[in-house]
Structure formats: structure tokens, C-alpha cells
Amino acid sequence: MRRSNLPAELNHFVGRAGELAHVRELLADFRLVTVVGVGGVGKSRLAVQVARGVQKRYCDGVRLAELAMLRDPHVVDHALVEALGLTDQTSRPPREVLVDHVADRRMLLVLDGFEHLVEECAGLVRRLLVGAPGLTVLAAGRRPLRLDGEAVLPLAPMSDEDAVRLFLDRAVAALPGFRAVEPAPVRELCRRLDGIPLALELAAGRLPALTVEQVLHRLDDRFRLLTCGNREVLGRHQTLRTAIGWSHELCTPEERLLWARLSVFAGPFDLDAVEYVCSGPDLPAERVLDVLGELLAQSVVMREESPAGLRYRMLDTVAAYGAEWLDALGDTERLRRRHRDWYMGLATWCELDWFSPRQAEVAACTESALPNLRAALELCLEEPGEAHLAQHLAGTLWFYWVGCGRLAEGRHWLDRALALESGHEDARLKALWVLGYVAILQGDSTAAVGALHECGQRAELAGNALATAYSTHRMGCLALLSDDMPRAEELLGRALAAYRELGELNSQVLMGQVELAITKVFQEDLEAAVALCQEVREVCEERGERWTRAYALYVLAYAAWTRGDHAEARRLLDECVTIDHAFHDLVGLVLAIELLALVTASEGDPAEAAVLQGAAGPMWEAVGPPLFGSAYFSAPRRLCEGRAVELLGAERFAAYVAEGGALSLDEAVARALAGRERRTEGPSGPPRGGRPQVPDMRKPAGSPTGKGGEAAG
Template identity: 35%
Template sequence: MDLPRVATSYVGRRREAAEVRAALRAGQLVTLTGLGGVGKTRLAEAVTAQAARGFAGGAVFIDLTELRDGALLADLVATRSGLHNRSGQPALRLVLNHLRERAALLVLDNCEHVVDEAAAFVSAVLDECPRVAILGTSRQSLGVRGERVLQVQPLAVPPDDADPPLTELARYDAVRLLVERASAILPGFALTPDNRAAVVRICRQLDGLPLAIELAAARLRSLSPWQLADRLSRRLPLLTSSPRTAPERQRTLRATIDWSFSLCSPTEQAVWRRASVFAGTFDLPAAEEVCAGPGLAPDQVLDAVDGLLDKSVLLREGQGEIVRYRMLETIRERGHELLDAAGERPAVSGRHRDWIDRLTAAADTAWAGPEQLRWIVRLRLEQANLRAALEWSLTEPGEAGAVLRIASRLDEYWTFFGHSLECRQWLDRALAATPADHPDRPRALAFCALHSAWVLDLDGAADRLAEADRLAAGAPGELQRALLTYVRALVAQLRTDVSAADLAAEAAAAFRAHGEVRRELHPLWIYGVSSGYRKGEVAEGRRALHRMLELCEARGETRYRAMAQFGLAYLEVERGDAGVAEELARASLRNLMKIGAGSGTAYLLDNLAWIADRKGEHARAATLFGAAASLWQAIGSAPEIAVSGPHRAHKASTLAALGGERFTRAFAAGRGMSGEEAARFALDPAGAGEPAAGARPGSLTGRQWQVAGLVAEGLSNRDIAAKLVISQRTADTHVQNILDRLGFRKRAQIAAWFTEQR
């Protein structure tokens, strides 16, 4: 479940939230509309937090402000849903396949700038995924058939002709918001007989607009409520005098933002303008690199950021040990306008791209080493900024060459998280926009071919390899030749061509001769698996994979280490010791879990199913086959394609040993597991059993069955959390999902059902 972390408390909107929750039904689209700053996102966040547990398939919240190109909307949804595209199919198809059988809530926030793409995406989901509910926020409706549009109004303020007593003022949400935000700035601030009239006046002047109230409340650090009300009454009429064609509340909000800007220091104004080029979130070092420039030194940026945080222009978001910042979209839009008015957009966007260039270069250099995990976290946080930098480079005249350089880096990162198709698209666009003699073109073509191979477009890979050969005129540099040979080895392996081993051995030797340890690793894997499994040279295959493992361990590398362990387990289960294979596969899975699982988890769960079959643990094997099936679907692939031979053989053996009914029951239990539950089951040597006899196939996942048993024992959710070493919130969610799946309303019904099934 991917839900936003809200930094401040939510005030009011109880009636609206209840109305939205009531409108959200399976196959239903609800769109919250209203002007910028009216509180659509906060209402959507609150509703999602309240309604998520009612959807057995979970909820996913996607902030579309990260996108500059609407064509990547489905890719962003896939990423937020934990999907890793390892096929050539469009991301939309991957998402639809994932959601088709799920009762899930999908929240699309800030659709207005990609409204056409959002409408097409939503229509496809509603057509093919009948159990999915969609909540959107946009300044305009999506125009999709069956859409229910709910207009989000400003917060309630006391009417002009009313003078409610002090005790009743808190009933008005605008007043509550102002008082709460003021008390966060000034502990002890409260609504009193002395300031009540000023507070009401402020709320009325700002038309109850939440963003305007938050910006104004930040000024109560230095002004009294009466001073603030007086300044607003003098300032806002001047600012709202133009343009007269805009709706009155929109002019009020714009005027409040401009007033807030006018009260910033020159350095704060510069950082406000320049920070608007960031997509998603950013940290202080990034701000120092991008926002510093004419009239602003890097060491001045921190003070400016502090000032903008105080004024609610920037919002603080904690991400582990590093604090990150973001702008609300309405404030970012005004920053863009101010940046253009100052004539700074090209220079600042260029610095943003150059920052991404340096960041990806540093990550690429350190990739195959002990800092890999840190870089993975960092790159995932900067994915939106990476996309923004690539898009700017492709649309700014003369800058497309930077995309050849940037997108050719970190091929393992793009691949591991299922972005190979996207990376190939960036490279193809850059190749089309740069001259044929650009020096980075041959290398970019090689990596474009590599990503084509990873999404199983083997003909496309061959075409790009051929173009790279033509550019080299038959005499490429040795490392470029090794790179092309490596890609050919991968293509050959995917075609099940026996030439894969020889090509991989040639590439590995060339990289080794030049000290390119990172580039040697994957060719070693191709050679080890191809020679050991396909050619029957098991000892030779083991030697190659052990060398790969030793190189990874010496460098503190994690991703390729997991691959080497999987490769050895792959050989051992078929040609060696099943116990050794199991130890290797579990070690590989543990390493993958460190870096965020990824597409390799499907291979490992399937591999562990083969091992369980070979050991005679057939119920466990069937459960693992079921768990793997969900993950194969999540990466857009199938074991019949990726690991055809051993998968078919061991699945048939497991089915024969169990019989159809027992196999189906165990397979369904595995398929119903979440990725986290499947990994725990696979890593638990004692988890070899099958669901209790009589349990309805697919009714509960393995973990839910366990929780149901603890409910039957009389344990509270807190006791269940302590026993299973999970959070109480997770235990609450498990119990609620069990109630939903079984159609019950009370815990006693779970206990009775479990006792009967057992």
C-alpha cells in the first residue's frame, strides 16, 4: 500500500469526506474538482487513509505532478504499484493485468496538466478492472463516462451578517485551520474574545481558501491577528484588481501568493523561483547546486530554504536521515511564471539538468560497490527529477546529446526496477534528435540494444546492434566491441542459442583485461548459466559463477551477488545438491530484499519451488509456484518463457505428487500472498505445510490464515502484532482484510469459521 505521508494535521471536511467515501464503489470514478489551493489533495489524502482498509487489494496514491510527459502516466502508476516491467508490453497493459482481479483503490492526484492521458488511462481501468475504484483530483473533470464529479468548495467561514459567539466559531473549518496553524507556529495561541474578530476577518478576506489561510497564518510569527487582518485588507484589493476576468476566489488566492512572495527577502524570492524547476521533492544539496547563481551564493540557500519553510512556501518531508522539500503545485506554478518573467528559466533548468548529470555519473561510478544500496534509495527519490531533466534536454534546442550520455548510465538500475522500456524510449528520442556523428552515439546504441533485449524485443536489439556496427566502420574501440559482444550474448541467451556461452566468455575476458570488473559480472553470469545448464558443462559453469560471486563480495556489491547466488542455485537444483541450492536461493532472496526485491524475486520463488519439489516437499512447492505466479504477472512475464524447462518439469512433478485438489489449494494460498508474505514464507525453513484441509481455495492468504488462527485463540490485535513481530496497524489491516474476504462483520465469526475449517 503506497500512501502519502501527511506532515500536518487535517482540519475539517468531515461531511465532504463522508460523501466521497460513500461515492467510492467498485468500478466507480469520483473526481474532486476545484481551483488550485482549495484543498483537493488534502481531502483525497484523508479519504484514502480512511477508506484504504475497505479494499482488500489495497490503495495506491499517485501524485501526477511528478510528470512532465503524460505519456509516462501508466509507467508512474506501475512504479507506485510495485510493478517491474520485464516485457515489451506497454506499461498500461501491465497495470491492467495487475488490477484486473483486485478490489483496489487507485488515487490519481493533480490530473489537470495531463487530463487527456488521465482520462484515457481511467477509461481503460474502468473497462477492464471492475473491482477497482478510482479517486481523482483535478481542476477540471476528466470527462469519462460514469464519472461522478464532486466540487470541493473553500472551507466554511462565518457569514458576513453573522456574529456567532466564541464557543461556536470552531464549527467553521476556516477558523479552525487558521487557529491550528497559528498554534503550531506560536504554542499557546488560541481563539480569544480579543482576537476573535480579527481571526474571522482574516478568514473572510481569504475566502476560506486553505492554501491562502496557511500562507497567511505563517505571518502570525511576526504580526498580531489584527495587524495581519489590516495588512490583508490594504494589500489584497490592490493585487486582485487584475485580471478582472478571473474568478474572484482565484484572484484572491493569486493575490495571497503574490503578497507572500512580496514579503520574502530577495534571496528567498530567488530560491522560490528557481526551486520551481524541481519535480517531486528535492534535498538541500540539490537546492544549493540548482538555486545558486547570479545574486545568490550556495551558502545563502539554506537560510532562504528555512525562510520559505517558515512561510509555508516549502513543505518539509522526512526521508530517512535526509530531509527533503516540496512545493504545492499552485505555488510551483507561480514560481514557474516568476522564473519566466525574470528570464531565468533556461539557465536554471540547465543547472537542474547538469545536477542530474553529475548525480547519475557519481551513481554510475559507485554502482558495483558498497554504496549501491544508498544509491538505489537516492535514485528512486530522484526519479521524477531525472525524468524532468531528460525531458528538458530533449525539448531545449541543442541539448539532446546530454540524454545520450545520461540515459546510457545505470543500465542495471533501469532494468532492475522495470524501466528498460522507458530508458529505451529516452535513448531512441535522443538518437533521433542528435547528428549521426555524435561521439556518444555508438555507446548509446549499445545500451539501447541492451534495454531492447531486456524487454524481449530481440529484433529491435539486433537492429540497434547493426547500426552501432555501421557507425564503428568495422573498427570500434576494444571496450565498445566488448560491450556489443556482451549484448549479443544476452540476445543469444534469450533466444536459447548455444552461441551465448562463447560470446559471453569473449566479452568477460575483454572486460577483465581492461579492469572493468562491473562490466565483467553479467557476462560471467550468462556464461556460467549457459555453459552449465544448456551445454552440460556444470563444473565450468560453477567456476564462472563463483568468480562472479567472489568479485561481488570483494567489492561489497549486492545486486550481482544475488544474481550469482541464483545462478548457482539454478545449476545445483538440476545438476547438484538440492540442499546447497536452497541455501544459495535463500541467500539470493535476502540480498534482493535489501535493495527492494525487483523482478528477480519471481525467478527465485520459482527456483525455490523446484528445490522443494526435488526435496519431496510438494505442498510447499505448490505454494511457492502460486506465490511466483503473482510476481510473474507483476513483471509482465511468465515462467513458461523465462525458465521454461525446469518450471514445466517441476510443476508437473508437484501436481502428480499432490493430485489436482491439493495442488490447487496450495497454489491458491501462495497466489493470494503479498510479495512480503511470499518472501517470508520462502525464507522460513519450517513453512513447508499446506493450508488446512477444507479451507476454501484462495479465500485467505497464508499470513491471513495464521492471523485467523490467532483470532480464534482469543488474541487481541495488539497481542497478534506482538506474537508475529509486526505493527499493530498491520495486524489491524490483516483482520479487516479477513473480514472483507469472508464477508463477516465480527471477529467472533472469524473464530467460528476457523474452528470449523480446522
């Protein structure tokens, strides 16, 4: 896990030396520190800057959870799982996952923009602090959490000196070469804006078009208008609203309209989304880029680089102002539906493009769009008669829930969508088989069987052959993980035949072929397994598909190990580990690392093999029942452990396993990819035994195989 996810865009910080020092001191004495203040006063930037300055105190790092744009209180726990960089694919509640993760760690968690979810956040923070003595929480919001032991720091506006420094800094950024000829107008402007950083930034953003004196004059007129000439009655919150409103008044009609419409976005957004959602007869799509550029120049919209490319966002205070105007225009519901339609379309495009060379791009795009996809799902669930859209969207995102390690959140949305009757059978059928797939990978066989049986029965009645094929496929997967190889082979074969008849070809279909190959391996038909996976590998190379390719490589690596070709097995597994880690697919990753441990033992390095086995332990905790409770899938672990214990002894083996168990996920992957060169210790020469045979997957290590040989490497 990365030590920090603090955003680069908040790295530029001016002033507030006293407040920075005060918060740092509070963090040394309190486990919960909350910075409170009006919108725009600089709470977020202060919290991020403090976190940067104290992160060396926390050996397990600093993590930021931005909650301002969350609408559904039930997603708070999932948002923190995301912020902590966790990939948990079990059916455990996300709060339990969070508590287990932080229990023994010394880390700082920064919560930003929680005030509209204060009850949910307070309960979560209380539980985390009780369960994790090494955890410290720094919160930033408009109100305190009101928990025992909470230190609250009200953040006042900036001092006159700091306000001037900030304004001049932002003025130069907006207008390179800017120099205040007369400092008095700048000081007066900062005083009238009460030293509120957001107001100062908005004012500085006007300098390409206005002089400081013109800005001051216009603002002065507006203050008198709003306060009837009584400057003293203007509270600081009203000052901010006044500054934002003044900036809004100076916008052109097109800019004001786009500002209002942008408020429907729940997180980062790209230009394509803006052009679709916000355009219309009064704002043609071809004008959107120019108008957006003007809002960027005025600090109404911010730009940020992300793994998915250039994205834009609005600060929550600015967005809230725009939302009020959108309500006043009576256009909120229409814009929310357009927003939902865009992200429905985006999800559909991503599902199709998942089976292409753009798979990594799809993963990054969906990750960036997650806050907006949540908002779209929430709207579908809220609106009467739109449950079918929620079912369709939650089902369409299967590639993200399964392929990118988001099983728990996927289960949340699928369960909520399927709790409603939609009257649209196709949408329900898709959500059902996706729920079955997710539940299988979470180790929840009861829920999986229920969903897949319902899907199969309803699909037969509806004459939906494709849904029948998918439910059959996933029942075969369930049989595979339940060690019923004949039934798994029969069901998977039937599903693949149906896919061929229907002309269906995608990552799911190829995964079914890999799963069929695994049944062949477990029944000692390596030749058939290799043929199936070579075909999958060729299709993946032709289509640029990488996620399913990794699973095919796993089977081929197992076959190479069985032939005694350890170098080829390691090469295949190195690629497999790299792909699975990139997609956050813990199921594929832990299987590959366990097989890599067996290869390492077979190469003659039982110590490193034990480390890799230890590293797999925490991954299984995040995946579900170790080895899915399968005697077949556990064979590589048993064989590796038997050999390593024989050569190292139980005590040294346990010590190396503990060393591996202490590695973070990123460290474990780096260790696996480093190979045996990482360690110098290890026995000289290969382990005892002859050419490897196909082991009986259900027998303990060291017992005769089904073909009469000893399972040695």
C-alpha cells in the same frame, strides 16, 4: 504490493467533516468521483483523507498517483505503473499492463493534479474503468474529466468555523504557545482569505515575525490595492494568488529569488541539488540553507522523509507562482539547463556508485529523483542539438532501468532518444547497447538484435573498443536466452577478455561472468561454473556489490542442489530472493523462486513446492515469455512439476499452484523466505531417487540425463 501509498505528510487534516462524508457517500454509488476547485482549496488533502477513511472497502488497497509535476503526457501511463507499485519488464505497452493488473481487483485509485493532462488521463481512466469492474477512481483537480458516469463535487472554501480551526492549528505549529487573545482578528483574517486552506497556512507561517493584527493589516492593504477598494470583485482564485503574492512580498529579496528558482524542480529535491541549481552571485551557496529554512518556516516549502533521506518539495500552486516570477526575470531557460546539468551529474554519480556498498542508497536516490530525471530527459529531447545528452542520460540510467525493474520506462526514453540523430557517436553507442540489453530482458529479441548489430557495426567504425565489448556481451546474453550455448560461451568469453584488456570492472562485467557460468552449468561443467561464481562472489563482497551477487548466488545454489546439499542451496536462495526483491529485479527473483521450488520438492514437500511454482506464474507474466522460451531455463520447473505431480496427483498439484498464483508479490516472497516451516502438510520422507545428477536441461522431467543418471533429488 503495499495496500496504500498515501503520503504521511498529508495525514494532518483539520475540518471538512461534511465534505468528507459526502465524498464517502459518492464513492459508494459511483465508480468515478472527481473533486474540483481552485488551487489551494484543499482538494489533495481531502482526497487523501477520504481514501484513508474508506480503504477497508477495497480488499486490494488504495493507491495514489500524483501527476501535478509531470510535463510529458506520454509518461502518464508509466507514472500510474509506478504508483501501483508494478514491476513489469515486458515490452507490453504500460496501459495494457495497468489494465491487466486492475482487471480482477477491487481497489481505489486516487489521481491528484491531473488538470494539465486531462485528455490523456480521461482516456486512461475510461480504459481502466471499462476493463476493471472492481476499480473505483477518486480524482482531484481543477477541472472534471468529463467522462460518462462521473460524479463531480465542487469543493468550496472552508466554513468560517473550520477556517478558524485550521488557522489556529497551523499557528500553534508555526509558533508553539500561540494563543489568540482576541478571536475577532483571527475570524476577520480567515474571512478575508476566503477560507482557502493554502492561504490560511501561508498566513499562519508569518506568525513568528508578525502578530495576527499585523498580518491582517498588511493583507488588508494588499486587497485594497489589487481591487481598487472593491472587495466583491475579488474571485477566490484571485484571493489565493493575492495571499501567495502577499506572502511573496513579505519575503526578503533572497527568499523571493530562491522561491522562483525552486520552481524548476519537478518533484522532491535535496539540499545539494538546491545549492547547485539555485545558487549564484546573487545567492551564494553558503546562504542557501538559511534562506531555504526561512521558506520552510513560512510554509512555502515542505519537508518530507523518504527512503532516500530528507527531501523538500513545493506545492504545485506555490511552484507555479514562483515559475511566473522566474519567467518575469528571464531566467527560466538558464535554470532549466542548470537543473538538467545537476541531474545528468547525479545519474553519472549513481552509475559509478552502483558498483559499491552504496547500491541500495543509489537505488533509493534514483527513485526519489525520477520526476526530475524525467524533466531533464524531456529538456534534452526538446532542445535542438541536445539529443546526444538525452542518449547519454538514458544510457547512463541502465542500472535503474535494469537493476530496479524499470525496463518499460527505460525503453520509452531510449527509443525516443535514439529516434534523433545526435552527431555524438559515443552517446549513441551507449544508448544502443543499453537498448539491446533492455529489449533482451523484455523478450523482444528483434529489437535487441537490431540495436546490438547497429552498435557493433558503428563501434567498429568509430574504433570504440568498449562499446564493441558491450555489444558483444549482450549478443552473448541473447544467445544464452536462445539456448545457443556454444555461441553464448564464445561471445561472453570474448567480451570478458576485452573488458580485462580495457581495465573495465563493474556490475556489468561481473554479470557477464555469471552469464558465462550459466552456460557452463547448462553444458554440465559445474566445476567451472562454481569457480567463476565464487570469483564473482568474492569481488562483490570486496566491493559491497549486491545486485550481481544475487545472480552468482543463484548459480551456486543450483550447484549445491545438484550435489544434494539442499540446506546450502536454500540458504543461498534465501539471500538471493531478499536481494532481488529489495531491488525490484523480477528476472532474478522469479528464477530464484522457481529454483527454490525445486529445492523444496527435493526436501520432501511437494505441496509447498507447487505453491511456490504457482507464485512464480504472475511474475513471469510481468517479466516476459515464461522461462524466456528457453528449454534450459525451464528445466527446474519441469523437474519440480514432475516430482510434485507424482506425489500429489494432478488435481492436488493444480490446487496448490492456484493457491500460489493468488499471492501478491510481497506475499510470495514472504512465503518463499518462510521455508517449509510455513506448512505442516506434506509427505513424510524424501522423494524417490538417489543422489541428484546434473540434468539435461533440454529434456522433459523424468528422462535420462546426459550423464546416464536419473534426475532425482
